[in-house]
Amino acid sequence: MANQPAAGLRARMARWPVTAPPTLYLVLFFLVPTLIMVLASIQYPGEFGGLSPILIEDQGHTRLDITLENYQRAVSETIYLQLFLKSLWYAIVTTVLCLVLAYPLSMMIARSNKKYRDLLLLLVILPFWSNFLIRIYAWMIILGPQAALAKGVNAALGAVGMEPVSLLFSPFAVIVGLVYVHLPFMILPLYANLEKHDPTLLDAAQDLGANAWQRFWKVTFPLSLPGVYAGAALVFIPALGAFAVPDLLGGTDAIMIGNVIKEQFREARDWPFGAALSFVLMAVALLAALAAAWAGKRYQQQAD
């Protein structure tokens, strides 16, 4: 069971056909690329885009040609720092809005009749399965300048003597898009948690004198925290690295860090700087993931 010394070598050999193929594939196409990205972030850009070689011939000697300039740039040029902060801010607002929207829905599904739960949940996932770009595009229509929503808003603004605004290509549009695209990531873990709650706990709380509001804040919400942490991580991390949503829904002043990374690889062709920005983004994402895992674990220990 725990350790089988007698089984030893033969058992280890038997593992290989199962573990080796996926491990090799992911090492080759995930781990190695990631390491190359880290390496690229300390290289100089090539003359015509791409990367300049790491080892160069210099007066008959071979020397290492690496630099920390890319990171210096990412930290010192305020435009990139601001961009990081803005991306963080968008991701946080998105996470909070997702939580606010997801909570009542997850709670409703978890508390409804067992017969309908799967169907209600499927209805949440269904739009999620439609093409990612189409879901963003739908908001381009709805928020577009010629759509009823924008016309109505601007008519109202005009009536009180204010300048018309553009709903599309704005931070507002980016947030709406991010929330829309990531909402199911919050609903699923929240539901999975809420569904396991013992309903008699609420009966007990009521029996002991708690009103509906107290029952929620003192019983349901604290117990749902592991689901909240999981959902928050699942929304926050991809939202932070979003690129398609700000690209399509954001204007020039609603771009995020993902757009700048893309620019380095497409238009600007400064791969090392793009890699350095990516590495910073990865560090932030991993920190967020670790924080969520740590919060979840700490909660688990409290519960034990």
Add this chain to the structure above:
Amino acid sequence: MAGATRSNSATRVSRPLLGLSLAVYLFLYIPLIVVIVYSFNASRVQSGEWGGFTLDWYNKLLHNETLLNATLNSLIIGVAAAAIATVLGTLAGLALHRYKLRLLPVLVLAPVAIPEILQAVSLVLFFNAINLTLGMVSIILSHVAFCISFVAIVVRSRLQGMDESLTEAARDLGATPWQAFRMVTLPLIMPGIIAGALMAFTLSIDDFVITFFTSGPDAATLPLQIYSMIKVVVTPEVNAVSTLLMLLTLILIIIANKIAPSALQAK
């Protein structure tokens, strides 16, 4: 008893909760409904105006060579990536369930835990380093890399739900390890594998970010085509493509639901 249970469950979902939930459902569905309705709108301008019912946009699609080519590319990539990812992902799921490993769990979970754009960027750098021309092959290799995780997670959760003593019972009754796997474990995790395959196929067909980076000039996929249609000049044909894609997804989901009702909750 029955009466008490019913009244109990009725009181548990309060009216405000029901109202809020309904609003969220509307938020989820209205955008998609708008797209579907617009796909039948004769008016060329994307406004609130209704120009009458038409199937013109669907007709135009059928004659749009670039779009049809992109669709074909997407299907080829989707089938190839799903096939490879299903085999590798199933093995990974089995490995994660059976053995205490250090490296593989990290390799499986990390691609899911970091923003997609990072995987895209690192793959571009990697393909550049090994001098692989970007195109169909690089796209398929990339798609497999992110699909393995999802298949592995679904297969592992299926294995976790399986009574451990079933494989032991098979061995006990005379089955070799391979026979026990083929006759007991495999049939029991098959719904998970199928669900994983369908998920890999949809993820591949759907993927934009990684494809955007790892595609070459001659390998446009459907999402890339849709992107250029909505990024530059929006033509109402997009609505028609979108509606057809939604229909395709719906059909896939119905199939998945028939084969493995529990699989849909996994994504």
Add this chain to the structure above:
Amino acid sequence: MALLEIRNVSRRFGDFLAVDNVSLEVGAGEFFTLVGPSGCGKTTLLRMIAGFDQPDTGQIVLEGKNLEGTPPEARNVHTVFQSYALFPHMTVEQNIAFPLRMAKTADDQIKPRVAEALEDVRLADKGKRYPHELSGGQRQRVALARALVNRPKLLLLDEPLAALDAKLKEQMQLELIELQREVGVTFIYVTHDQGEALALSHRIAVMNHGIIEQLDEPSKVYGFPKNRFVADFIGTCNLWEGTVTSAGERDFVLDLDGIGTARAIPNTTTKAMPQPGQRGCLTLRPEKLRIAADLAPLPEENSAAGKVHDFLYLGDVTIYIVNLDQGARIEAMLPNAASGRTRFFEVGDPVKIAWRVDAGHFIDG
């Protein structure tokens, strides 16, 4: 020669010694039970016999052949799992045919043998059903039929009745005894339920902390427990500690803590007459105590007096907890057979108890 021999088998999980140098032999056709509290090593021992786990040291020998290195599928040993482990994607017939197919039985042989196995467990009409369509008792019987269909040398049963309710459990116990007699296969049965062990087995091994505390027939284990653990684990028992004050020809006198002096006979197994000054423990089953409002002890009886502290009415019998005047608390049992009354005494009633000199079983040391 014994069918199964376990020779000095040990198994360690990290710091935990699950099985500690265990040796035992099981004869052909025997119904043998391993009983003990959870974590005593009985399931580990069973898994090593089945081949799911390997001993760190020692040998498991079946029909004279050392099983080391033989995988589970190559052992002529089958298991009935606690969860039954019926394959959910196969019908009852397919489940039962599984071991036959694995053994490459000819196709035309499989059908009649499956039918026969279904007859044996009285499920002839359920062959086309799936496991989830059966009741708990029926699943249990399918698991038995499947494990017995190709007549293994040895059948291992891992708490097979644990999931059943009390009524069904009793019925299945009777069926198990009958089935084992019919098929003649050796059963090794693992349970934590001492009542079950007593009811079913030819011989019982009582395990605790990885060792066998006692291996005997049920009546011996119950009547003459080897040590305090066995006495306490099998059935309920009064354990009275005391010091030997004098020894005679046939019996000796004890000063029992909190009870008083009493005569007792030497340990039935060792037959050794204890020496004065020696400590020991007198074990006495509650049903061997006489209890009455007033009684005159017979010549061959010991007695003591006390007050009823509490009682448990169990229907067929009533258990009285009595605080003796000297301080000890004891348990006595009275059958409710004769009278229509549900109780003989009230809490606080003064009572006398008495027991025969040879009713107790003395444990040295």
